[in-house]
Amino acid sequence: MNAPLPRSAAPCGGIDLHQEQGQRAVFCGLTGIVWLHRKIQDAFFLVVGSRTCAHLIQSAAGVMIFAEPRFATAIIDERDLAGLADANEELDRVVTRLIERRPDIKLLFLVGSCPSEVIKLDLSRAAQRLSSRLNPVRVLNYSGSGIETTFTQGEDACLAALVPDLPREAETSTPALLIVGALADVVEDQFLRMFSAMGIADVRFLPARRAGGMPAVGRNTRYLLAQPFLTETARALDERGARRLAAPFPLGAEGTTGWLFAAAEAFGVSALAFEAAIAPGRARAETALAPHREKLGGKRVFFFPDSQLEVPLARFLARELGAELVEVGTPYLHRAHLAAEIEWLPAGTRVTEGQSLDDQMDRCRAARPDLTICGLGLANPLEAEGLSTKWSIELLFTPVQGYEQAGDLAELFVRPLRRRALLEV
Amino acid sequence: MQLTLWTYEGPPHIGAMRVATAMSGLHYVLHAPQGDTYADLLFTMIERRDARPPVTYTTFRAQDLGRDTAELFKQAVSAAHERFQPQAMIVGASCTAELIQDDPGGLAKALDLPIPVIPLELPAYQKKENWGAAETFYRLVRALAGPPAPRPAREPGSRPLCNILGPTALGFRHRDDLIEIRRLLDTLGIAVNIVAPLGATPADLGRLKDADFNVVLYPETARSAAEYLKKNFGQSFTQTIPIGVGGTRRFVEEVAALAGIDSAPVLDGPGSRLPWYSRSVDSTYLTAKRVFVFGDATHAIGVARVAAKELGFTVVGLGTYGREFAREVRAEAALHGIEALITDDYLDVEAAIRAAAPELVLGTQMERHVAKRLGIPCAVISAPVHVQDFPARYAPQMGFEGANVLFDTLVHPLMMGLEEHLLGMFREDPEFHDGVGPSHLGGKSFGAPADGASEATERAPADHPPTPAPVPILLDRAATWSPEAERELKKIPFFVRGKARTNTETFARDRHLPLITVETLYDAKAHYGR
Numbered sequence: 001m002n003a004p005l006p007r008s009a010a011p012c013g014g015i016d017l018h019q020e021q022g023q024r025a026v027f028c029g030l031t032g033i034v035w036l037h038r039k040i041q042d043a044f045f046l047v048v049g050s051r052t053c054a055h056l057i058q059s060a061a062g063v064m065i066f067a068e069p070r071f072a073t074a075i076i077d078e079r080d081l082a083g084l085a086d087a088n089e090e091l092d093r094v095v096t097r098l099i100e101r102r103p104d105i106k107l108l109f110l111v112g113s114c115p116s117e118v119i120k121l122d123l124s125r126a127a128q129r130l131s132s133r134l135n136p137v138r139v140l141n142y143s144g145s146g147i148e149t150t151f152t153q154g155e156d157a158c159l160a161a162l163v164p165d166l167p168r169e170a171e172t173s174t175p176a177l178l179i180v181g182a183l184a185d186v187v188e189d190q191f192l193r194m195f196s197a198m199g200i201a202d203v204r205f206l207p208a209r210r211a212g213g214m215p216a217v218g219r220n221t222r223y224l225l226a227q228p229f230l231t232e233t234a235r236a237l238d239e240r241g242a243r244r245l246a247a248p249f250p251l252g253a254e255g256t257t258g259w260l261f262a263a264a265e266a267f268g269v270s271a272l273a274f275e276a277a278i279a280p281g282r283a284r285a286e287t288a289l290a291p292h293r294e295k296l297g298g299k300r301v302f303f304f305p306d307s308q309l310e311v312p313l314a315r316f317l318a319r320e321l322g323a324e325l326v327e328v329g330t331p332y333l334h335r336a337h338l339a340a341e342i343e344w345l346p347a348g349t350r351v352t353e354g355q356s357l358d359d360q361m362d363r364c365r366a367a368r369p370d371l372t373i374c375g376l377g378l379a380n381p382l383e384a385e386g387l388s389t390k391w392s393i394e395l396l397f398t399p400v401q402g403y404e405q406a407g408d409l410a411e412l413f414v415r416p417l418r419r420r421a422l423l424e425v
Numbered sequence: 426m427q428l429t430l431w432t433y434e435g436p437p438h439i440g441a442m443r444v445a446t447a448m449s450g451l452h453y454v455l456h457a458p459q460g461d462t463y464a465d466l467l468f469t470m471i472e473r474r475d476a477r478p479p480v481t482y483t484t485f486r487a488q489d490l491g492r493d494t495a496e497l498f499k500q501a502v503s504a505a506h507e508r509f510q511p512q513a514m515i516v517g518a519s520c521t522a523e524l525i526q527d528d529p530g531g532l533a534k535a536l537d538l539p540i541p542v543i544p545l546e547l548p549a550y551q552k553k554e555n556w557g558a559a560e561t562f563y564r565l566v567r568a569l570a571g572p573p574a575p576r577p578a579r580e581p582g583s584r585p586l587c588n589i590l591g592p593t594a595l596g597f598r599h600r601d602d603l604i605e606i607r608r609l610l611d612t613l614g615i616a617v618n619i620v621a622p623l624g625a626t627p628a629d630l631g632r633l634k635d636a637d638f639n640v641v642l643y644p645e646t647a648r649s650a651a652e653y654l655k656k657n658f659g660q661s662f663t664q665t666i667p668i669g670v671g672g673t674r675r676f677v678e679e680v681a682a683l684a685g686i687d688s689a690p691v692l693d694g695p696g697s698r699l700p701w702y703s704r705s706v707d708s709t710y711l712t713a714k715r716v717f718v719f720g721d722a723t724h725a726i727g728v729a730r731v732a733a734k735e736l737g738f739t740v741v742g743l744g745t746y747g748r749e750f751a752r753e754v755r756a757e758a759a760l761h762g763i764e765a766l767i768t769d770d771y772l773d774v775e776a777a778i779r780a781a782a783p784e785l786v787l788g789t790q791m792e793r794h795v796a797k798r799l800g801i802p803c804a805v806i807s808a809p810v811h812v813q814d815f816p817a818r819y820a821p822q823m824g825f826e827g828a829n830v831l832f833d834t835l836v837h838p839l840m841m842g843l844e845e846h847l848l849g850m851f852r853e854d855p856e857f858h859d860g861v862g863p864s865h866l867g868g869k870s871f872g873a874p875a876d877g878a879s880e881a882t883e884r885a886p887a888d889h890p891p892t893p894a895p896v897p898i899l900l901d902r903a904a905t906w907s908p909e910a911e912r913e914l915k916k917i918p919f920f921v922r923g924k925a926r927t928n929t930e931t932f933a934r935d936r937h938l939p940l941i942t943v944e945t946l947y948d949a950k951a952h953y954g955r
Binding site for chain 2: 030053380
């Protein structure tokens with residue numbers, strides 16, 4: 001069995017880090033709206049942008065969702081650009097129409113885009129103005145623009161925008177644990193049960209499922225990042241006085257143990273209580289992972305940069321499933337938040353930060369990996385070249401964290417290989 | 426600013442991508458931030474293409490804005506030329522790059538590449554996808570078709586030669602329409618010179634002028650190019666769209682006339698099964714079914730004609746999101762005695778469908794959302810497309826096989842005749858009532874409200890408050906319904922109940938009746954049923 005604690009991990013000789021610049025094939029931060037609008041049940045996301053923005057979200061939203069979405073785009077047109085229409089008045093008009101249509105909305109995000117950033121539309125002032133006008137509907141803003149954010153950084157920007165608005169925890173309160181990052185509801189519930197078994201009673205989540213239930217944060221808040229892409233959110237929480245618990249990410253059994261342990265340590269949970277709380281889950285994860293280890297052991301894996309989940313996923317594949325890492329691409333490598341993960345990667349793993357698409361595709365073709373993890377735009381072209389692929393966006397739309405999902409996570413990587421083996425055509 | 430929940434068309438550079446991706450030997454360098462690379466997935470996931478679109482994005486970032494985005498663009502053009510060795514390139518900007526005004530055309534020209542580099546000006550804040558496709562194709566034809574020349578007389582005895590213009594990547598059934606139309610032309614004895622953009626190279630565009638005339642399948646993308654070819658090379662182009670039996674027959678006649686040949690080999694042939702299927706007595710239940718048609722102009726007009734003239738439906742709504750073709754759609758709507766709906770606002774279309782209370786919606790993927798919510802059967806007849814609109818089987822919309830496909834597409838979502846009758850007769854059968862959908866669709870309710878709830882036409886489900894858009898208020902409180910009349914109303918099938926209610930209330934109002942009784946309900950029925 002793998003070592004349960006980060007500190008006792010096998011020593012690593014460090015990674016082989018490369019930085020690349022050039023054409024990228026990644027989503028912008030607006031894409032996060034696709035899961036965030038479902039996570040916060042009474043929030044609405046209004047992108048202030050172009051027709052391209054609207055088209056992106058509806059295309060990324062799984063080739064369309066059959067319910068009325070809680071997101072929309074206020075499309076800037078030439079009248080707005082020519083100054084014929086006052087952009088602020090226009091925005092007020094659009095928001096008013098929206099709120100009339102959806103009286104169930106309690107929290108509205110004005111989401112900046114590439115065009116709104118370039119024309120310097122001040123959405124924070126608009127949010128303030130609309131907040132006072134639409135009271136009790138809260139209006140916040142963040143940028144999901146592709147010139148500033150890559151894919152999951154949109155969630156980071158959204159959560160960071162929530163932080164200044166969170167209730168302030170009293171200085172004298174007892175320490176509370178905050179889990180940061182959108183997780184599937186079922187995963188949250190599992191973690192709650194586990195923390196409760198350890199005796200950590202006060203556990204909160206950011207984002208909460210409803211606008212009215214956002215967690216209070218103060219100097220006695222200790223937080224665990226559930227996702228590796230929350231740079232700005234962590235910064236905002238630190239400013240509020242909260243303290244981050246350094247940990248690996250809860251992907252796979254080992255990552256989950258390390259992640260839970262960081263909380264246990266900070267909250268003075270005894271070794272015995274910790275072990276008792278996690279043992280059943282960890283054992284189930286081991287059982288679930290075993291059959292996948294056979295299929296992924298020795299398989300050569302290549303990651304294109306996408307969600308910033310690449311490093312923890314690569315660590316999971318290498319250490320718990322015995323896969324060999326050809327290249328781990330990531331749009332951005334947060335060295336502090338990923339410290340434990342980087343340490344766990346096999347010595348000499350090639351990690352590429354940034355992207356030069358055509359060069360990276362050349363390397364991938366030359367390496368002929370057994371499995372390539374990449375975005376939706378690249379998957380079919382690589383499949384057509386005979387490479388098995390796993391589209392990475394699914395890793396964000398599927399509950400994958402924690403012990404109970406470790407087997408599911410492994411299965412996501414096994415499925416393309418299994419499928420290829422099944423097909424006789 | 427326009428509030429947009431769903432958009433019917435992408436921005437114009439997506440249209441340019443549809444042209445570039447359809448062709449080979451052409452490369453598109455798009456000055457755009459990284460988020461715009463999502464467009465690849467339209468082609469690789471929705472259309473399931475096996476290669477990346479031939480597009481290089483500059484993917485500039487905020488930090489580049491302070492420096493030199495123009496240099497970045499030039500590097501991208503050089504690198505793309507070196508790597509892909511295309512015959513020609515197109516260059517342009519997406520919405521964000523348009524704002525930073527780097528002049529992609531001028532920058533690319535300065536590189537002095539040894540191939541044609543065609544600049545595209547696609548105003549992202551005014552125009553949309555179809556316009557972008559048409560403009561791109563027109564610019565390509567203009568740049569590559571060669572100098573204007575009169576059309577040489579065809580050698581006596583040689584086969585007439587035509588081009589087929591319009592099919593693009595990500596087009597609604599373009600792949601199969603092309604096969605069907607090629608077959609028709611072949612049967613007539615007409616040879617096909619070039620198909621463009623789909624499958625053409627830049628060099629092929631230089632041979633467009635060799636054809637005697639052009640077949641325009643999709644005016645949305647090919648009309649401006651066809652007009653250019655007519656003006657400069659004297660090539661006439663077809664006006665008829667071969668959708669439906671009537672459309673196909675008229676198309677064959679038009680093509681035969683342009684080619685100066687006999688149309689008999691096709692028109693005397695077996696044709697489509699649609700006419701007989703439609704005359705078959707099992708189809709009588711289709712008579713005067715109320716349909717709402719919405720899509721791009723080409724498909725909306727074609728399908729509305731099929732619905733009315735070939736299936737005997739009544740077209741109660743007709744519209745398009747393509748403003749460029751508003752005139753044509755208005756003219757067609759007038760023939761059906763209705764006013765056309767010209768809008769790209771999904772909320773307006775939703776309101777119009779509610780108001781028209783159709784029994785079948787023929788629309789796009791957007792109307793599928795609306796129809797599902799309103800509990801109305803729906804079939805998709807036009808882009809915007811979904812992965813399901815690229816079926817594995819042969820499923821053209823055009824030609825005689827297209828007419829066969831349309832018959833099935835338009836009829837299958839409906840309830841079969843006998844089932845509908847029984848539903849009407851035994852309205853209180855617990856297993857066979859309003860809330861039950863057609864048995865061939867699994868018998869599940871498609872959102873019809875349960876007994877006691879008011880009609881879909883009056884009130885949306887709770888999670889979907891009514892739009893503030895101009896939804897006609899069907900309830901006029903001036904006329905009060907007696908409880909008996911209200912109960913009787915419920916015995917009318919839900920899909921026409923809204924209409925019955927409106928009609929009865931209008932009838933009562935016109936006659937200043939204070940109370941609607943069962944008698945009033947049937948008086949109104951007799952009045953409107955004339």
